[in-house]
Amino acid sequence: MDNASVLERLRAAFPQGLGESSEAHNDLSVYVEREALLDVAQFLRDDPELRYEFLENLCGVDYLGREPRFEVVYHLTSLVNRHRICLKVGAPEHNPTVPSLTIFWPTANWQERETYDLLGVVFAGHPSLERILMPDEWEGHPLRKDVPLGDEEVAFSFNQDQIYARKPFATE
Amino acid sequence: MGIEEKAGDLGVVTTTLETVVNWGRTNAMWPLLFGLACCAIEMMGSQASNYDLSRFGMELNRASPRQADLMIVAGRVSRKMAPVVRRLYDQMSDPKWVIAMGDCASCGGVFNNYAIVQGVDEVIPVDVYVAGCPPRPEALIDGIMMLHEKVKREKISGKKDGASIRVNAGEMIHLHL
Amino acid sequence: MTITGEPQTIEQRTEKPVRRMAEYAATPLTVPSPKQITEPAHAGQTETMVLNMGPHHPSTHGVLRLVLELDGEKVVNVAPDVGFLHTGIEKTMESKTYQKAVVLTDRTDYLAPLSNNLSYVLAVEKLLDCEIPERVQVARVLLAELTRIGSHLVWLGTHALDLAAMSAFLYAFREREQILDIFELVSGARMMTSYFRVGGLAYDLPADFLPTVAAFLNDMPANIDEYEDLLTTNPLWLERTVGVGAVNADDAIAYGLSGANLRATGVSMDMRAMTPYCGYETYDFDIPVGEKGDIYDRYRVRMAEMRQSVKIAWQAHQRLVDIGPGPYMTENRKIAPPPKSEITHSMESLIHHFKLWTEGFRVPRGDAYVGIESPRGILGTYIVSDGSPKPYRVHLRAPSFINLQALQHMSRGGMVADLVALVASLDPVLGEVDR
Numbered sequence: 021m022d023n024a025s026v027l028e029r030l031r032a033a034f035p036q037g038l039g040e041s042s043e044a045h046n047d048l049s050v051y052v053e054r055e056a057l058l059d060v061a062q063f064l065r066d067d068p069e070l071r072y073e074f075l076e077n078l079c080g081v082d083y084l085g086r087e088p089r090f091e092v093v094y095h096l097t098s099l100v101n102r103h104r105i106c107l108k109v110g111a112p113e114h115n116p117t118v119p120s121l122t123i124f125w126p127t128a129n130w131q132e133r134e135t136y137d138l139l140g141v142v143f144a145g146h147p148s149l150e151r152i153l154m155p156d157e158w159e160g161h162p163l164r165k166d167v168p169l170g171d172e173e174v175a176f177s178f179n180q181d182q183i184y185a186r187k188p189f190a191t192e
Numbered sequence: 193m194g195i196e197e198k199a200g201d202l203g204v205v206t207t208t209l210e211t212v213v214n215w216g217r218t219n220a221m222w223p224l225l226f227g228l229a230c231c232a233i234e235m236m237g238s239q240a241s242n243y244d245l246s247r248f249g250m251e252l253n254r255a256s257p258r259q260a261d262l263m264i265v266a267g268r269v270s271r272k273m274a275p276v277v278r279r280l281y282d283q284m285s286d287p288k289w290v291i292a293m294g295d296c297a298s299c300g301g302v303f304n305n306y307a308i309v310q311g312v313d314e315v316i317p318v319d320v321y322v323a324g325c326p327p328r329p330e331a332l333i334d335g336i337m338m339l340h341e342k343v344k345r346e347k348i349s350g351k352k353d354g355a356s357i358r359v360n361a362g363e364m365i366h367l368h369l
Numbered sequence: 370m371t372i373t374g375e376p377q378t379i380e381q382r383t384e385k386p387v388r389r390m391a392e393y394a395a396t397p398l399t400v401p402s403p404k405q406i407t408e409p410a411h412a413g414q415t416e417t418m419v420l421n422m423g424p425h426h427p428s429t430h431g432v433l434r435l436v437l438e439l440d441g442e443k444v445v446n447v448a449p450d451v452g453f454l455h456t457g458i459e460k461t462m463e464s465k466t467y468q469k470a471v472v473l474t475d476r477t478d479y480l481a482p483l484s485n486n487l488s489y490v491l492a493v494e495k496l497l498d499c500e501i502p503e504r505v506q507v508a509r510v511l512l513a514e515l516t517r518i519g520s521h522l523v524w525l526g527t528h529a530l531d532l533a534a535m536s537a538f539l540y541a542f543r544e545r546e547q548i549l550d551i552f553e554l555v556s557g558a559r560m561m562t563s564y565f566r567v568g569g570l571a572y573d574l575p576a577d578f579l580p581t582v583a584a585f586l587n588d589m590p591a592n593i594d595e596y597e598d599l600l601t602t603n604p605l606w607l608e609r610t611v612g613v614g615a616v617n618a619d620d621a622i623a624y625g626l627s628g629a630n631l632r633a634t635g636v637s638m639d640m641r642a643m644t645p646y647c648g649y650e651t652y653d654f655d656i657p658v659g660e661k662g663d664i665y666d667r668y669r670v671r672m673a674e675m676r677q678s679v680k681i682a683w684q685a686h687q688r689l690v691d692i693g694p695g696p697y698m699t700e701n702r703k704i705a706p707p708p709k710s711e712i713t714h715s716m717e718s719l720i721h722h723f724k725l726w727t728e729g730f731r732v733p734r735g736d737a738y739v740g741i742e743s744p745r746g747i748l749g750t751y752i753v754s755d756g757s758p759k760p761y762r763v764h765l766r767a768p769s770f771i772n773l774q775a776l777q778h779m780s781r782g783g784m785v786a787d788l789v790a791l792v793a794s795l796d797p798v799l800g801e802v803d804r
Contacts, residue, residue, distance in 0.1 A: 227431065229800050230560060230561065236527075237549075240526075241543045255426070272455060273453040302461075302473065303457065305456075305461045
């Protein structure tokens, strides 16, 4: 299967709900509206010709200053056709909610939790949307673009005395 | 028994109790079976066939902190892991020593960011720092040898004096290998 | 255990029925979170207890915490708790230039640093759309296969150690040291090589590289026989692994398993054949697959993979001999730093060099995803570029992270001791799980 025939079949099944598509670097990627995501994902998985059974990757991107601010990216792979399709779903800043794909792929569970933990995108319908990598009491979502890296001043020979004076060295 | 046969006519050996105790401690120093990240693989490498840490009586890793004397912090310590490391250290019985293996454990290394504690000495007191990313097994063995030298100088009275024994991070022992 | 070529088994899979929603409802595949099993779920009926394992535990292969719900010695439920090694690698990469970020990729999956380099470098090269010399491609294949052998050796050693077979560990590390010596030869570092750079390699291959590799590859098949002698028909080993922790192909795909864990179930998905990179389609190799998807099949698949890696490495070795000396970097001076000899007498080269190492090269706007076959499974890198010299977003699709989700599904109903074997057979690297 090539990009054009996959896209044609997808557009025929969903006259509405799909946004623009791109074939940059020979990879097919399609923008999907949030409301249509579940239907599109199920179609891609269950369609006997397409059979994108393998959810390979799920991640989020924070496009600060753009609307919608967040974008969740899904990479689905068809083992039979040896083809990969990329779905992109936007989520606005005031309501960064995207439907959860855990009902179709249990593998989405941790990847959605990670995206929630690091970027603050909420996945509606996720069975246990909690922090996964950061401690529970952590505030904020570190991968967001408006959160600083959180680096500390590095000690060199000219400033190490000042830094070590205020560094909280542990005692017994 | 065997000792008389081997010692022959040696008779009586006199030494200080301190020397005997420190000698015993250096030759049966049991590390905590505890690895964090990349450095743990080099630590495994130093215990495996080629480098064979058991030559120094150091191969017997204890899985329980209660039975361990030495904690080798092999790898980066994250903010989520830091309380666990401290707890493990507190559970170790005295006397106990700590080696910060690698750049991440010593000073944060290449990971100067929100997630990593910039040096495990913010969490637990460190005796020897071993530089390298990750340090070669030779470097770790040299660090352990240095710790042995340090232990041999310890006083028997009371517990370890953290302030005087801790190698200041400013005078970090660099092992360029 | 069958060893088949890749296309046949993919076709076989088309015979199987497509999984529908109703089937999911009947047999829910779930991934519990640690908080969900703090209270015994079957209070009143049976006495189950909740037990904590880790994050410091010798058989969790790193700082993995498992919350277990046990009925006696039987595992009722298990929830992995990860994040104890979260390093913020993805965020840190956003603050580095494309060249400098290579260094951080080494430290995700620290058993296979060169595979991580490769995945990242291929993704950047996809965005740049630059030509890579044939010699570099072959060298990358050769080193990636050596990485696979080295990583599988650590898996073998620690897996056997977890099941109380100490000698395999010592044997495996003996050969791993040889591989590390080869890495040291080419890059100067044993583990954190950062040898693959965007556009090529960091330095040229040294003169004694090929003889050293040939000596290693000559010995390796006999060494693999030695490991197999220790374990493959060992009754204790069979008792602990055969039929334990089995998963079928459909569930494995639903859980997103990849690498040897997926191939052990009979699905021959290998990125080297699915979406070939670095010219893997021109090499002659088989993809070993299992049948039952249990621990023993995973063991057999990985052992067979090591033999296949030796086979690929020999082919790459022969090609390097045939090609002879040549470029180790792309000709594109926008990416490749100028050679040292030019810097001393060419002003332009000096400026290029300065700009490359202070500012870095700019990568065209867009996004790219590359998935490669790392020793643990599909290692994907998704990069978003905003046209600046620093990546806007890097996401690493870590195979260990995703493989670990199936732990509960595989271990339910088994014994606690089997759980130890199961974690080892999944071969997670916690640096990659937590990134």
